[in-house]
Amino acid sequence: MPPAPVPSPHLDDYQSIVGAAVIDELRFLARDLKGKTVKMVNSTAVGGGVAEMLNRLVPLLGELEVATHWDVITGGNDFFEVTKAFHNALHGSAYELTRHAQEIFLSYNEQNRQRMQFNEDVVVIHDPQPAPLIRARQDGPSRWVWRCHIDLSNPHPQVWGFLRPFIEQYDAAIVSSQSFARQLSIPQYLFYPCIDPLSEKNKELEDSFVQKVCDEFGIDRSRPIVTQVSRFDRLKDPVGVVQAFKLARKYVDCQLVLAGGGASDDPEGAIVLGEVREAVGSDPDVIILDLPPWCALEINALQQASTLVVQKSLKEGFGLTVTEALWKGKPTIAGAVGGIPNQVIHNLTGVLVHSVEGCAYQIRYLLTHLEFAAQLGRNGREHVKENFLMTTNVQRWLLLLQILLRSGAA
Ligand code: UDP
Numbered sequence: 364m365p366p367a368p369v370p371s372p373h374l375d376d377y378q379s380i381v382g383a384a385v386i387d388e389l390r391f392l393a394r395d396l397k398g399k400t401v402k403m404v405n406s407t408a409v410g411g412g413v414a415e416m417l418n419r420l421v422p423l424l425g426e427l428e429v430a431t432h433w434d435v436i437t438g439g440n441d442f443f444e445v446t447k448a449f450h451n452a453l454h455g456s457a458y459e460l461t462r463h464a465q466e467i468f469l470s471y472n473e474q475n476r477q478r479m480q481f482n483e484d485v486v487v488i489h490d491p492q493p494a495p496l497i498r499a500r501q502d503g504p505s506r507w508v509w510r511c512h513i514d515l516s517n518p519h520p521q522v523w524g525f526l527r528p529f530i531e532q533y534d535a536a537i538v539s540s541q542s543f544a545r546q547l548s549i550p551q552y553l554f555y556p557c558i559d560p561l562s563e564k565n566k567e568l569e570d571s572f573v574q575k576v577c578d579e580f581g582i583d584r585s586r587p588i589v590t591q592v593s594r595f596d597r598l599k600d601p602v603g604v605v606q607a608f609k610l611a612r613k614y615v616d617c618q619l620v621l622a623g624g625g626a627s628d629d630p631e632g633a634i635v636l637g638e639v640r641e642a643v644g645s646d647p648d649v650i651i652l653d654l655p656p657w658c659a660l661e662i663n664a665l666q667q668a669s670t671l672v673v674q675k676s677l678k679e680g681f682g683l684t685v686t687e688a689l690w691k692g693k694p695t696i697a698g699a700v701g702g703i704p705n706q707v708i709h710n711l712t713g714v715l716v717h718s719v720e721g722c723a724y725q726i727r728y729l730l731t732h733l734e735f736a737a738q739l740g741r742n743g744r745e746h747v748k749e750n751f752l753m754t755t756n757v758q759r760w761l762l763l764l765q766i767l768l769r770s771g772a773a
Pocket of ligand 1: 411412415564593594624654659662683684685
């Protein structure tokens with residue numbers, strides 16, 4: 364059973380991390396927005412980075428008196444199979460867009476449109492799944508924004524061609540990396556995703572708790588621990604991580620922890636988990652953890668216990684797991700894809716890899732050059748503090764709301 368929800372931190376609680384000036388600035392920016400209303404809509408309440416961010420962004424905007432409501436669209440398995448295929452196709456996979464898939468996509472969106480109310484000053488629709496909800500827009504001053512969290516640098520032409528007319532009805536689009544901007548008739552903004560340093564996922568933990576979690580999962584802290592935390596998704600390349608680990612372990616002692624779980628909008632998880640188990644075989648040094656979505660403290664403990672963190676994605680919107688690892692000062696090895704290079708500056712805040720062999724080499728190198736690895740970890744934490752914390756994200760939202768509401772004269 365999920366534990367009882369933990370009370371959200373308040374703005375002042377962030378002062379000890381980011382300083383008083385940052386908090387004052389947020390209050391200043393929010394002054395003219397008091398009483399305005401915002402609705403955020405996405406496709407899952409748990410699992411994945413978008414839910415993770417909304418969980419914190421929504422109460423913080425509320426504390427600044429910008430009343431923010433979060434709604435999740437609903438759909439059957441057929442809907443989420445189509446949206447997952449769209450997701451993969453927008454990341455560049457081959458796909459045949461059928462009329463049937465389009466009908467499923469549009470009919471669930473239509474059901475959600477009829478069920479939901481949109482009376483807010485600003486409506487923010489996250490990702491492609493609910494993009495057609497723009498059809499609910501009425502004449503009037505309300506502003507609609509499409510917040511895209513995925514890598515659009517090389518989208519499947521048919522799927523993008525199908526979605527684009529919806530996107531161009533919005534007032535603005537937000538992308539997570541410069542390289543994801545498309546040719547669009549609407550303004551595009553760059554928002555880096557962020558983590559909450561005070562959340563259960565990222566706060567500092569007592570070492571006794573970290574030890575307890577490791578004991579529970581059979582992880583030996585006296586040996587190096589290499590960890591990847593990710594949904595069991597092929598684009599996160601968990602099988603590639605297993606292969607890299609097996610290559611590296613020929614030269615250096617280590618254990619591999621693969622911690623993951625599902626998201627309610629991702630039907631492929633169980634199949635991929637099966638592929639991972641097959642690649643691992645009976646290797647006693649690989650610990651696979653299929654965790655429910657309410658294990659933030661356990662994931663935090665696993666990240667804190669790690670000697671190295673790997674995120675060997677083949678495609679990635681941004682990779683919050685990378686941000687989480689860097690914030691914890693962990694030497695991080697990550698695929699040079701999507702938004703990851705914004706976080707991992709090669710040989711400065713972590714290392715970037717392009718292949719199984721490259722990943723294996725870096726595991727071996729960092730485990731045998733611990734002072735260099737520790738310096739990467741320190742630099743990584745500083746980089747996150749400057750750029751990817753929740754307070755920076757709240758600031759960007761407040762500025763965008765000001766711009767949108769001024770142009771909409773709401
Ligand atoms: N996560 C989790 N449990 C899991 C796997 C992932 O809580 O079993 C979290 C992870 O810590 C991170 C988010 O889900 O906060 C994943 O975000 P990311 O941007 O890395 O990937 P996405 O899943 O959105 O593609």
